Amino acid sequence: MASNGLTYDGCNFFRQRLVLSTLSGKRVKIRNIRSKEDDPGLRDFEASFIRLLDKVTNGSTIEINQTGTVLFYRPGLLYGGCIEHDCSLQRSVGYYLEALLMLAPFMKTPLKATLRGVTNDPTDPTVDMLKFTALPVMKKFGIDGEGLDLKVLKRGMAPGGGGEVLFTCPVRRIIRPVQLTEPGKIKRIRGVAYSVRVSPQMANRIVESARGVLNQFIPDIYIHTDHMKGVHSGKSPGFGVTLVAETLEGVFLSAEMASTPQGQGDPVLPEDLGRNCAKLLLEEIHRGGCVDSSNQSLALLLMTLGQQDVSKLLLGPLSPYTVEFLRHVRDFFQIMFKMDVRKPLEDERKGGEKVLMTCVGVGYSNLNKTLK
Template identity: 50%
Template sequence: MSGAVRRVRGSQQLRLRLVLATLSGTTLRVDDIRATSAAPGLKEYEASLLRLLEKISHGANVEINETGTKLKYKPGILVGGRSVVHDCGTSRSIGYFLEPLLILGLFGKSPLTIILKGITNDIKDPSVDTFRSTTLPMLKQFGIPTEDLELKILTRGAPPLGGGEVRLRVPIVPASLSAATWTDEGMVKRIRGVAYSTRVSPQMANRMIDSARGIFNRLLPDVYIFTDHYTGHESGKSPGYGISLVAETTTGCMLSSERAATALHREGTDIIEQDGSSHEPQLPEDIGRQAALLLLEEIKQGGVVDSTHQGLLFILCALTAEDVSKVRVGKLSPYGIQTLRLVKEFLGVHFSIRADAASGTVILTCVGSGYKNLSRKVS
């Protein structure tokens, strides 16, 4: 597969394409990146991701034209590294960069330890809390010892100015990932969570917790949500608050949901939200309630992972040894469907999809690509 060139148009799923191109050794040419948009070309966070890929690999080559509407990416050899530092900027949160780092870090020459700076929690990307509580434990299903995985929050950073900092440690896979048979989602036995607040009253976190518990306590007794209040230099540069919730099942599945106060900034006299729409600041009670209801919706859909983790699950299944993996998810998310298409395109892995009418879930089966960590140091 190495040496192949794949041409695509547009900016859709660029992050996913870059990750799969790196894994498969495929040179990627992307034309017409937002060519008809008022702000054509690569966004700041996409350019930042390309710089990050260069930092964790050796020999990667990135060519971008003057307007940023054409990109040529030739992947290098993944090397990992112990003292990598990357500023993610403030146009997307650290969560946007964590998934690519996790997947690529597993197949490096040496384990990856990286410090990422920027926004830790926002409404667009999975937060660092969800990544720590839900994403990392997924990997033990594929034979990766979770004690070697770590995500430590050093400082919080709320939008729009960020100022957060996290440290991620990813071990390398000695040979290849183990195939997974992961179809029993079990019953929910407990709910855990964290409500954080930075540069606002600590009462904000307590109000979110009371609101979320008001919904969960009618359903099960084992509910515990921690408060995480940051002050001083650890609280980043902007005020913010939010909540991340995890439902743990009897079979060890983790389903997550989260909400955060939207980042607001003043333009003239109106309050303008990040996406340009006018918005009122949300009450902590509303955020707690919305997060709780979102989690109940994820539980209702069924499956061994929640909808935001479907894409990662399918990529991990595709990267396993040449053995059969079988997983159960709820309703397929748009990102999950795109991932299935691109995994077939770049790695040649085809998933068979079967709806389970009795539970309303979907069972996916594939034979792994037999992907091996060829970068690792051989002693």
């Protein structure tokens, strides 16, 4: 830790460091970015992410050395407003949206962001998954109202992209603490099977195979088929599915799969994709918790920034990404979580072991909203 900010080595967890730097107001220096590789420095998608941060803040200073291996970032004030951004095709729109979800509630004016690029790929969380799972998490912390929405205007598969997404989010001065310790039992399963520039039957075949697995456990299943045509179908063919299980306590657990991008790797059959995604959903239900594994870091950040009161959240096993996020939260906000591992009794049939996360929020107040 440097006296004038924080210093990190390497390109891992790039977004975490810049997002937490922006929220905490602490400067950050990232050095040795792929310095030992044949092609050193920032990648195109990382440079695109920096440009997006520059658009939603006012007064940020970003310095990159000639080789792109050292980045110095001094955050400005989060401003928001209406922005448009063409995302790098190396990563999907979900890569950028995950960061915007963390930043948007703390801006000066409500955010209205139009992002263009790849909406669905096998690597990053898709727009559909974030809409079904991340937005309900934000609502539990008091970030709700008419202004919170995520719409797919055009669907773009990898590698060509051509998709377009509209994300709107209201601002909040404070985040309320939560007590989320009971996930509840699964009451229904919903989802969307999508296809672009291929036969509409692909989506129907996915639905049939997914239902073949899930109908053994629960009758209330509805998977919507979405086949976009013409200008709304992007530049590359593909298909995929996002499945979401909803509990009696309003918890959403999700899984998703997308077809192999055109020209990359072996093609996948829609039947296999639907079946495998259904099994992934069952695995996510077994992991359990009050937030699914893809949104653990978002929920933990909102707990950290909540009012100076105790927040509790029951999670399934922590992902490696979440573990590193907790280390960064300690660096930027000096917040440590109490972790209580809970092993379920055999006769309870409540899935795998859980972790009860407890912390006292820093009492973060949205100064950007109060400044005129």
